[in-house]
Amino acid sequence: MESTLNVERKRGFPVAIALLISLILCAISLNLEVFLSLTTINSIFWISPAVNHTSQFYVESKAPPVPPRFAYFISGTRGDLEKLWRTLQSLYHPWNYYVVHLELGSTLEERLELASRIDKDPIFNKVQNVLMITKANMVTYRGPTMVSNTLHACAILLKTYKHWDWFINLSASDYPLVTQDDLLHTFSGLKRNLNFIHHTSRLGWTGRAMPLIVDPGIYQNTKSDLFRVSPNRTLPTAFRLFTGSAWTVLSRSFVEYVIWGWDNLPRILLMYYTNFVSSPEGYFQTVICNSPEFVPTVVNDDMHFVSWDYPPKQHPRNLNINDTAKMIASNAPFARKFKRSRDIVLDKIDAELLGRENGSFTPGGWCSGNPPCSEVGNPTELIPGPGAERLTRLLARRVYSAEFTDRQCKVSVSWPLRGNE
């Protein structure tokens, strides 16, 4: 009995080895297959700057990839309720997530009204992807409380919703120039780790880096302005400062890096920027450009059409109907800023670019029911329109070209600090 078992074992041994080897080979080839298909996918959508990949951008695969999801943060202040509501409706898509916030400077009535509208909206109720920060933050203009408010929204979005790919920071004065179907469709072809952060290291603004300010919004529940304290501080030597647009599109991995803080740099820089004027125009820029692992993911664009006076004033111009052609020509997915919630320029954008009816959502492949978009159909069915073509042109220039790497956190290149071009 024992000997037969032994023989069995002895015979079993080589068989087991052969089996193991074939399993390993099998696994390797499977892995290779996965690996190969991944690299082909990557080489279809990913970019070596020297090569013209524009045509490959349109490659239709048999099974369309699952579209990415955007996590929006839309923030407003006193008097912004109607603007914020209109922006939210024009941006809404059941596949995305939305966090809205009216800062503590707004009235309680405005905040209650916003909460009640979100509560009562049948689609929001059904999909459960719109969330309001009811415990409002105090936000001081040009102060670090603007950054902490944005980081608060990032943290809520990370905690509440597990699956999103990009964080987009907007204000109630922003408005989309493309539909969400356009945006989801176009971004489906992008690597999910890209960060759209307009930045420059041009030091024409060291005047901003030396003065120290304090933001009373951090510790007071009444609104007051930033104040200066002295003496000034010197320019930092432990990291290099970058500045740029306060409007960004951030990858989930970068948001996790900034929020979780396993690397101390995002936290140290947050402390540094606490006493910096206009920290929203520098925090994310300085973090990403001083984090070598993220530098290859930066696209130097803020995805916004903004119009400045010449010479630039403190605020960008309010856009009006005469800016429509320039807005469209910019190929940007968002524009700012718009002064009123009821404005013929917004009506024109609704009618000509978004196909949106007054008081309704921007139509898309998800819409069903009568009236349209009163029910949620298939949220991943996208119907991209002309907006997707415009956006593709923008990406061709910023991502699928040599410009992509040429403009990544480069030191002292001279392009305008403000504006899109």
Ligand SMILES: *[C@@H]1O[C@H](CO)[C@@H](O)[C@H](O)[C@H]1NC(C)=O
């Ligand atoms: C890239 O290819 C597209 C389509 O084939 C073409 O329209 C475009 O002009 C090309 N761009 C460059 C820079 O060669």
Ligand SMILES: *[C@@H]1O[C@H](CO)[C@@H](O)[C@H](O)[C@H]1NC(C)=O
């Ligand atoms: C985010 O958006 C708000 C608009 O509500 C803006 O004021 C702020 O500066 C933005 N950027 C950052 C980095 O917080």
Ligand SMILES: *[C@@H]1O[C@H](CO)[C@@H](O)[C@H](O)[C@H]1NC(C)=O
């Ligand atoms: C601090 O820096 C600002 C801007 O560079 C400058 O105007 C001001 O005179 C400086 N103040 C002191 C006390 O050095």
Ligand SMILES: *[C@@H]1O[C@H](CO)[C@@H](O)[C@H](O)[C@H]1NC(C)=O
């Ligand atoms: C737009 O342009 C027209 C013609 O130049 C001018 O009369 C009008 O006042 C402009 N509208 C606004 C809102 O600036």
Ligand SMILES: *[C@@H]1O[C@H](CO)[C@@H](O)[C@H](O)[C@H]1NC(C)=O
């Ligand atoms: C849009 O709807 C609002 C309220 O529902 C109404 O007051 C406004 O006149 C409408 N505007 C247009 C252009 O139809």
